[in-house]
Amino acid sequence: MGEMQGTRLEVDVTNIAHGGISVARHDGRVIFVSDAIPGERVLVEITEDRKKSFWRAETVEVIEASPHRQPHVWAEASVDRAPEDRAGGAEFGHIEIGHQRELKRRVLVDSIKRMAALDTDVEVQPIAGPADGTGWRTRLRLHVAEDGTLGPYSSRSHRVIPVTSVPLAAPEVARITPLTERFTGSTHVDVVAPSGSNSFVIAGDANAKGRPKAQTIVEVVGEREFRLDVRGFWQVHQAAAQTLTTAVQDAIDETRFDPRAANQDLYGGVGLLAAAVGDRFGPTTRITTVESDSLATDHAAENLQEWLGAQAITARVDRYLQQLKRTGVSLDGSTVVLDPPRAGAGREVIDSLADLGASQLVYVACDPVALARDLGFLSAHGYRLERLKAFDLFPNTHHVEAVATLVRD
Incomplete structure (x- = not known):
């Protein structure tokens, strides 16, 4: 235990960081503060001081509140409770919903600027559901x-x-x-x-x-049914599957889409986004969905059976792309949709997609920092960010979903 642990300090909160944590400073040292809002003055208790570069702290009292502060949507997570007794899973619930989206926008834009050296802007769009961002988890x-x-x-x-x-x-x-x-x-x-x-x-x-x-x-x-295992991955917000279906359909540059090319849906789950592509571009669309969970790919094969050019493959995405390279397959002219887990696609997968010559990428991301890192890798391979949309699929939490279109001329 460090010597500062348990110490209480008054600090001014200046910024928002990834992970739903706010940033303050004390004598030049960065303190990451939970349950605060940029612009507030709060009393915090230091919980971790082992790192030389920063400390972590909990808000124990709000001294000067932000105009964006609201009573927490979940009483059991309120700042009125002792920090160790606050329920997790709604870490933005004390922030007015419009300002939550503004903070998410800042994190996304700042991450892309810092890690990919790209100046971009984006609006985090609300999706269908109660206006206060409750009542959405299926x-x-x-x-x-x-x-x-x-x-x-x-x-x-x-x-x-x-x-x-x-x-x-x-x-x-x-x-x-x-x-x-x-x-x-x-x-x-x-x-x-x-x-x-x-x-x-x-x-x-x-x-x-x-x-x-x-x-x-x-x-x-919409009009389509998807079968999956009760424990299988599916979007959590009740409007998210439809939102992402439409977002991916809109994100594809149709002038660059070839239905006969070796189009890919990577980390495809049970085929939701492959079906979105098929529905947009018609029954002759060729698309291969790739997912490491064999139960999900069994369901994907069933869910995509109306497209003759659709197939579902059980494989880890990195190994699948290596196999394509070994067998001399080209992705020239192809559109690749990828929806990786929170850690993102990573350098190896990005390098393989570039080596294979993928013409257009639609990257669906649930983590802004992982997306920003991968946009940096893609930029180095000559891909440019053509469009970026963001959606508030996880209201009252710090999570945000983004859909990026990248093309290579």
Whole structure:
């Protein structure tokens, strides 16, 4: 434990950093502060001072509040509680919703400027749902304490916080979430409310060996149905799948799209974005969706069966692209949609796409820093950022979704 740990200081909060954390300074040292808003003066308690370059701290009292501060949308996460007792998962819930989007815009634009040396601007667009950004989660994972109590983790630790409400949950999820029940023998409980089939409460054990029994659900996007496993990946916000379908369709430069080229949907899950491409460009569209989860690719094959040129491959994306290079496949003229996990695609995948000659990339990103890093790699390979859109798919949290179009002439 460092000598400053537990010390309380008054600080002025000047900026927002990635991860929903605000930035303050004390005697020239950077302090990363939770539960504050740029422009505020707050009393903080130092929680970590082991790093020479910065400290971490919790807000314990707001001395001069931002005009953008609001009562927290989740009472159990409020700054009125001791920091260790604040529920995690709604770390922007104390900020007025329009200003949340402005802070997300700043993080995205600043990250791209810093890491990719690109000047860009973007509006973080709201999507369909309650105006205060509650009631959107179709999937919710809660954790089980040693005594069987259910709740979210504390925002600072793996301590389970008992709660009486789950305000970010969609109404059906909130209705069936068993907050008062005890779950001994489980480590977590998932609540899933699909748009096209029954809702589920599933107790799980993270320590269990093997894969749990598969259970198929249906999600509906527009006129189309997608089948997937109840534990499989699907966008969490009830309007997100439709928003991203439209965003990817709009992001493709049709003058550069060749339906007969070796078009790709990488990290494709159960085929949502491959179907978006097929629906935009018609039944002759060739597209290969690639996903490492074999259960998801089984579902993708089924979900994409109406396109003769569609196929689903189970593979890690980096290895799949290496295989294309070894077999002499060219992606010249092709459009590549990629929706990587939070860590982003990374240098190896970007290098392979450039080597293979992909003409147009539509990059769907849930992490602005990973996107900015990868835009830097792409820029070095001669790709230019043609357009960038951002969507508030995770209101009342720090997360933001971006869709970038990159082309190489």
